Amino acid sequence: MARIVQKFGGTSVADIERIRNAACRVKQEVDAGNEVAVVVSAMAGATNQLVEWTRQVNRLHDAREYDVVVAAGEQVTAGLMALSLQVLGVNARSWLGWQIPLRTDGVHGKARIEAVDTAAIELGFAEGQVAVVAGFQGIGPCGRITTLGRGGSDTSAVALAAALKAERCDIFTDVDGVYTTDPRIVAKAQKLSRITYEEMLEMASQGARVLQTRSVEMAMNHRVRLQVLSSFTDAPGTLVVDEDEIVEKRIVSGIAYSRDEAKITVQRVSDRPGVAAAIFGPLADNAINVDMIVQNVSEDGKTDLTFTVGRSDLDRAVAVLESCRPVVGFYALKPDSNVVKISVIGVGMRSHAGVAKQMFQTLADKGINIQVISTSEIKVSVLIAAEYTELALRALHTAYGLDSPG
Amino acid sequence: MARIVQKFGGTSVADIERIRNAACRVKQEVDAGNEVAVVVSAMAGATNQLVEWTRQVNRLHDAREYDVVVAAGEQVTAGLMALSLQVLGVNARSWLGWQIPLRTDGVHGKARIEAVDTAAIELGFAEGQVAVVAGFQGIGPCGRITTLGRGGSDTSAVALAAALKAERCDIFTDVDGVYTTDPRIVAKAQKLSRITYEEMLEMASQGARVLQTRSVEMAMNHRVRLQVLSSFTDAPGTLVVDEDEIVEKRIVSGIAYSRDEAKITVQRVSDRPGVAAAIFGPLADNAINVDMIVQNVSEDGKTDLTFTVGRSDLDRAVAVLESCRPVVGFYALKPDSNVVKISVIGVGMRSHAGVAKQMFQTLADKGINIQVISTSEIKVSVLIAAEYTELALRALHTAYGLDSPG
Numbered sequence: 001m002a003r004i005v006q007k008f009g010g011t012s013v014a015d016i017e018r019i020r021n022a023a024c025r026v027k028q029e030v031d032a033g034n035e036v037a038v039v040v041s042a043m044a045g046a047t048n049q050l051v052e053w054t055r056q057v058n059r060l061h062d063a064r065e066y067d068v069v070v071a072a073g074e075q076v077t078a079g080l081m082a083l084s085l086q087v088l089g090v091n092a093r094s095w096l097g098w099q100i101p102l103r104t105d106g107v108h109g110k111a112r113i114e115a116v117d118t119a120a121i122e123l124g125f126a127e128g129q130v131a132v133v134a135g136f137q138g139i140g141p142c143g144r145i146t147t148l149g150r151g152g153s154d155t156s157a158v159a160l161a162a163a164l165k166a167e168r169c170d171i172f173t174d175v176d177g178v179y180t181t182d183p184r185i186v187a188k189a190q191k192l193s194r195i196t197y198e199e200m201l202e203m204a205s206q207g208a209r210v211l212q213t214r215s216v217e218m219a220m221n222h223r224v225r226l227q228v229l230s231s232f233t234d235a236p237g238t239l240v241v242d243e244d245e246i247v248e249k250r251i252v253s254g255i256a257y258s259r260d261e262a263k264i265t266v267q268r269v270s271d272r273p274g275v276a277a278a279i280f281g282p283l284a285d286n287a288i289n290v291d292m293i294v295q296n297v298s299e300d301g302k303t304d305l306t307f308t309v310g311r312s313d314l315d316r317a318v319a320v321l322e323s324c325r326p327v328v329g330f331y332a333l334k335p336d337s338n339v340v341k342i343s344v345i346g347v348g349m350r351s352h353a354g355v356a357k358q359m360f361q362t363l364a365d366k367g368i369n370i371q372v373i374s375t376s377e378i379k380v381s382v383l384i385a386a387e388y389t390e391l392a393l394r395a396l397h398t399a400y401g402l403d404s405p406g
Numbered sequence: 407m408a409r410i411v412q413k414f415g416g417t418s419v420a421d422i423e424r425i426r427n428a429a430c431r432v433k434q435e436v437d438a439g440n441e442v443a444v445v446v447s448a449m450a451g452a453t454n455q456l457v458e459w460t461r462q463v464n465r466l467h468d469a470r471e472y473d474v475v476v477a478a479g480e481q482v483t484a485g486l487m488a489l490s491l492q493v494l495g496v497n498a499r500s501w502l503g504w505q506i507p508l509r510t511d512g513v514h515g516k517a518r519i520e521a522v523d524t525a526a527i528e529l530g531f532a533e534g535q536v537a538v539v540a541g542f543q544g545i546g547p548c549g550r551i552t553t554l555g556r557g558g559s560d561t562s563a564v565a566l567a568a569a570l571k572a573e574r575c576d577i578f579t580d581v582d583g584v585y586t587t588d589p590r591i592v593a594k595a596q597k598l599s600r601i602t603y604e605e606m607l608e609m610a611s612q613g614a615r616v617l618q619t620r621s622v623e624m625a626m627n628h629r630v631r632l633q634v635l636s637s638f639t640d641a642p643g644t645l646v647v648d649e650d651e652i653v654e655k656r657i658v659s660g661i662a663y664s665r666d667e668a669k670i671t672v673q674r675v676s677d678r679p680g681v682a683a684a685i686f687g688p689l690a691d692n693a694i695n696v697d698m699i700v701q702n703v704s705e706d707g708k709t710d711l712t713f714t715v716g717r718s719d720l721d722r723a724v725a726v727l728e729s730c731r732p733v734v735g736f737y738a739l740k741p742d743s744n745v746v747k748i749s750v751i752g753v754g755m756r757s758h759a760g761v762a763k764q765m766f767q768t769l770a771d772k773g774i775n776i777q778v779i780s781t782s783e784i785k786v787s788v789l790i791a792a793e794y795t796e797l798a799l800r801a802l803h804t805a806y807g808l809d810s811p812g
Contacts, residue, residue, distance in 0.1 A: 016462045050482060056422045058489040065492070068485035068500050072478040076456060079474035083464040086471070094474050098504065099549060143505060 002167040003035045003125075007135065007157035010044035011174035012231035013077050022172065022231055023084035026130060030090050035125040037164060038092075039135045039157040040081050042073025047150075060316065063108035067137075067147045071097070074134035074153065082132045092130040095121065097137035097145065102156065104138035104146045107287055111138060111146035112214070113155065116163035133160060151212030158215045162222035169224050171211060172231035177238035178203065178210055180402040181255040185390050188403040192253065193236070196243045196347055199253045200226075202379045206256035206343035216240065243347055251348035251355060252400040257389055258341045261291070262314040263371065266305045266321065268331035271298040278328045279305065279321065286320050288313045292341070292374045292383060302331075306372060308383060311337050339371065340389045343381040344396060356380045362399040368392055408573040409441045409531075413541065413563035416450035417580035418637035419483050425449075428578065428637055429490035432536060436496050441531040443570060444498075445541045445563040446487050448479025453556075466722065469514035473543075473553045477503070480540035480559065488538045498536040501527065503543035503551065508562065510544035510552045513693055517544055517552035518620070519561065522569035539566060557618030564621045568628035575630050576643075577617060582636035583644035584609065584616055586808040587661040591796050594809040598659065599642070602649045605659045605751050606632075608785045612662035612749035622646065649753055657754035657761060658806040663795055664747045667697070668720040669777065672711045672727065674737035677704040684734045685711065685727065692726050694719045698747070698780045698789060708737075712778060714789060717743050745777065746795045749787040750802060762786045768805040774798055 006029065008022045022040075029036045041047075050070045054061050078094040085092035097104075100120065104111035121131040135153025140146040148155050154171060161169035175183075176191065178200065183189040195203070197220035205213040210228055219226045219240060229237025269275055280290055288309055296304040309317045318335050321328075349355050359380050363370060368391065372383040384392060397403060412435065414428045428446075435442045447453075456476045460467050484500040491498035503510075506526065510517035527537040541559025546552040554561050560577060567575035581589075582597065584606065589595040601609070603626035611619040616634055625632045625646060635643025675681055686696055694715055702710040715723045724741050727734075755761050765786050769776060774797065778789040790798060803809060 016459060019463065053422060053482070053486055054489060057425065057486050058493045061489050062492055065485045065488045065500055068488075068502070069482050072481045072485075075478045075481070076459070076475050079471045079478075080459055080463050082471045082474075083460060083467055086468055087464045094471055096474070096551075145502075 001033045001035065003164050004029050005037045005039060005157050005161040005164065005166045005169045007039040007153060007169065007171045008041065008231060009153065009171070009173040010041040010047070012172045013040055013081065014044035016080070018231070019077070019080050019084050023081060023088055023090070025172070025231065026085060027088050027090050030130060037121060037131040037133060037160055037166070038081060039133045039153055039160060040074060040077040041135050041153040043077055046073040046076070060319065064144055067108045067145045071134070071137040071145045071147055074136045078132050078134035085130055085132065090130055091128050092132055093124065094132045094134065096134050098139040100133065102138040102159070104140055104148070106140040106142060106146070108140065108144075108146055110149035110287065111140060113138060113148065113159045116159050118160070118163045121164070148214070149212070151209070151215075154212040154215035155218060158218045158222070158224050158226070161224045162218065167225070168227060169219070170227045170229060172229060173210060174230065174232070175210060176230035176233055176235050177228055178208070178254070180253065181393055181397055182257065185393050186397045188397065190402060190405050192238050194239045194241055194246050195253060196246060197240055198243065198378055199345055199347055200240045202343065202345040202376070203254050203256050206258055206341065206345065206379065206381060208254070208256040249348050250346060251352045252344050252346040252402065253348075254345050255393060255396050255400070255402070256343045256345060257393060259386065259389070260311050261308045261339055261341045261383065262311040262335060262337040263306060263308050263339050263383065264314070264317060264321070265334040265336070266330045267334060268302040269305055270329055271301055271303040275328060276305070278324065282320050282324050283309070283317060286316060288317050288320065292372045292381065294372045308339070308341070308372065338386045339383050340386045341381055341383050342389070342392050342396065343379050344400065345379045347378050349378050358399060359396065362395050363392060366391055366395050407439045407441065409570055410435050411443045411445060411563050411567040411570065411572045411575045413445040413559060413575065413577045414447065414637060415559065415577070415579040416447040416453070418578045419446055419487065420450035422486070424637070425483070425486050425490050429487060429494055429496070431578070431637065432491060433494050433496050436536060443527060443537040443539060443566055443572070444487060445539045445559055445566060446480060446483040447541050447559040449483055452479040452482070466725070470550055473514045473551045477540070477543040477551045477553055480542050484538050484540040491536055491538065496536055497534050498538055499530065500538045500540065502540050504545040506539065508544040508565070510546055510554070512546040512548060512552070514546065514550075514552055516555035516693065517546060519544060519554070519565045522565050524566070524569045527570070554620070555618070557615070557621075560618040560621035561624060564624045564628070564630050564632070567630045568624065573631070574633060575625070576633045576635060578635060578637035579616060580636065580638070581616060582639055582641050583634055584614070584660070586659065587799055587803055588614075588663065591799050592803045594803065596808060596811050598644050600645045600647055600652050601659060602652060602753055603646055604649065604784055605753055606646045608749065608751040608782070609660050609662045612664055612747065612751065612785065612787060614660070614662040655754050656752060657758045658750050658752040658808065659754075660751050661799060661802050661806070661808070662749045662751060663799060665792065665795070666717050667714045667745055667747045667789065668717040668741060668743040669712060669714050669745050669789060670720070670723060670727070671740040671742070672736045673740060674708040675711055676735055677707055677709040681734065682711070684730065688726050688730050689715070689723060692722060694723050694726065698778045698787065700778045714745070714747070714778065744792050745789050746792045747787055747789050748795070748798050748802065749785050750806065751785045753784050755784050764805060765802060768801050769798060772797055772801050
């Protein structure tokens with residue numbers, strides 16, 4: 001007997017037939033004698049519809065009310081999944097975030113999990129009951145519904161797996177594993193049988209949508225064995241594991257891209273101490289994450305500051321910056337959402353030089369201008385104009401020798 | 407300054423534009439200096455979709471999970487309404503059943519309200535905050551979501567109005583008041599400017615969908631001043647008031663019909679003491695309401711027993727009865743959902759004889775067979791074949807002199 005967490009993404013529960021199919025997979029684990037917690041996303045499209053409504057009503061929405069609206073999607077799936085399991089003769093009940101409770105901080109719209117109380121769920125396990133948990137949602141310090149950000153159900157699943165000390169956390173999705181890059185764009189993309197937590201973390205945070213960043217981070221910190229697999233096939237998926245479990249290491253394991261970026265240039269700002277703080281402080285106070293930053297050479301004591309934020313935060317970021325214009329003092333703001341971030345990722349970079357150079361050269365050869373650069377120990381990212389996305393991905397995939405099975 | 411409860415039904419919040427329109431009506435009351443609690447239904451169609459999903463998954467569903475699924479509809483509207491009010495500059499926040507808390511008993515799917523704790527909402531009032539309450543839902547004794555049955559948002563509104571000691575409870579719907587009968591069927595139906603609680607109660611419980619039965623009952627018990635009006639026009643609606651507030655009394659005030667009925671005949675059951683209990687006990691245990699009952703004359707110690715249940719309970723009722731067949735002992739069950747219940751209603755019946763006779767004669771003149779009859783002090787109901795619905799309503803409307811303004 002083992003404890004398993006199974007998480008089903010939006011496409012895996014997109015309609016009643018698929019929910020039934022997912023329920024059958026849960027039943028297999030139950031029949032094998034396992035204690036199972038199931039985490040469900042909203043039915044595919046449901047969250048988009050709910051988000052769209054909140055935007056139509058109130059573009060600069062109150063995140064607390066946004067959370068009330070969007071959390072409804074997972075609530076529906078949780079109930080339907082419990083009912084589907086009951087039809088199969090499986091004892092099951094649904095758990096909403098506030099019922100568990102899954103406690104988060106108070107940052108509505110992108111809350112962080114603080115504690116998962118598994119006592120009630122484990123009481124259910126003792127009675128042979130499957131726990132069907134609404135993903136993506138928790139309860140904040142004021143007793144209001146919080147949500148964990150897009151893809152947050154992955155994080156719910158990993159947090160639950162960690163709290164339950166589960167043997168495995170299976171993430172069922174519409175792809176059958178993690179690929180060297182997006183196979184819809186690069187036909188020669190290869191499925192990875194294993195990937196390290198660190199690489200998966202960079203892949204996720206650089207735009208590969210297969211897992212949410214924080215879920216990987218949490219899996220790494222708690223050493224939760226993660227498996228990404230398809231709910232539509234029985235093919236083995238990709239295991240996310242420790243680096244020492246991987247024998248053959250490529251220098252570059254994957255290439256990610258993110259269209260969720262937007263660039264803001266603050267023009268002709270005073271180049272004096274404290275200006276960066278005056279700009280980035282208010283953004284942080286409004287829970288707007290800034291990713292890449294580049295500052296131009298100063299001229300006449302004025303400089304241009306360019307940085308990226310999440311595209312969905314662009315309007316709010318501009319509003320926040322305009323409100324501190326009197327304090328900061330700048331000539332103009334130039335927002336630009338017509339950008340894409342491309343990242344090459346691999347733990348092999350730690351021991352191999354020249355990865356960044358090869359990237360810049362490959363892009364230059366295709367006539368692609370690099371707007372912003374950022375790097376980490378196992379990653380190089382560049383911001384380029386959105387229309388070059390596919391060209392850049394294919395060129396880089398070939399350049400790093402990823403076109404054939406490794 | 408007064409305290410007002412405004413309730414918006416599904417068609418009044420059917421899309422973003424209508425939610426905005428409803429929010430404007432709330433703002434009018436706020437601008438007039440009133441403390442306002444808004445109760446919202448799910449967007450029109452949303453509940454049907456959710457119910458349909460639960461049926462597709464699991465026809466004999468676990469009512470606790472059914473409640474989890476269907477309560478999501480009102481949750482969405484509550485968040486969207488709060489956001490809409492905020493856009494208009496109105497301080498507002500949403501309240502879900504479990505947050506208020508609005509406590510109910512544990513009869514999932516048709517729970518009864520036991521207590522409404524208004525402390526938190528009144529704290530909000532003190533800060534000028536509008537409370538937007540998700541209708542139809544509460545929290546049961548085990549901390550799980552309960553729902554109040556179809557149309558339950560009316561009950562939420564009246565319960566809240568009673569608990570808040572509100573001056574008025576306005577029920578905004580898609581009709582501009584209570585009519586002598588359904589104007590979609592009888593073109594000459596007249597809008598009533600006033601109706602007594604008792605009549606409204608019978609109208610609602612006999613199928614007039616404008617208000618949920620329990621909401622009227624509760625309004626009567628707590629003397630909540632109820633107004634039914636349209637959210638699409640500014641015409642005055644119908645006031646539901648005490649009998650002594652109505653000067654001119656017609657003998658019959660309205661004619662209601664209900665297609666939500668189904669008939670079950672238990673054939674050749676033993677005509678001995680305890681049989682009725684053996685049949686109706688298990689139905690009651692399964693929270694299936696039985697309405698009209700008729701028993702045939704006994705023959706050979708056997709009799710036929712015919713009664714009506716809600717159409718949505720028909721499958722469950724048959725299943726329950728089949729399961730107690732060994733105890734009860736009967737020849738066959740004949741379920742029939744091809745029926746309609748027609749009721750004539752009026753407090754004037756208390757002092758006037760002949761109302762029932764006129765009903766039976768009118769139907770007989772049209773060749774309509776009466777299957778079951780039931781009566782109360784201010785009402786006569788008959789069950790007839792569904793295809794006669796329109797014919798019966800029009801004939802009775804004319805017969806009782808309701809075709810012209812009273």
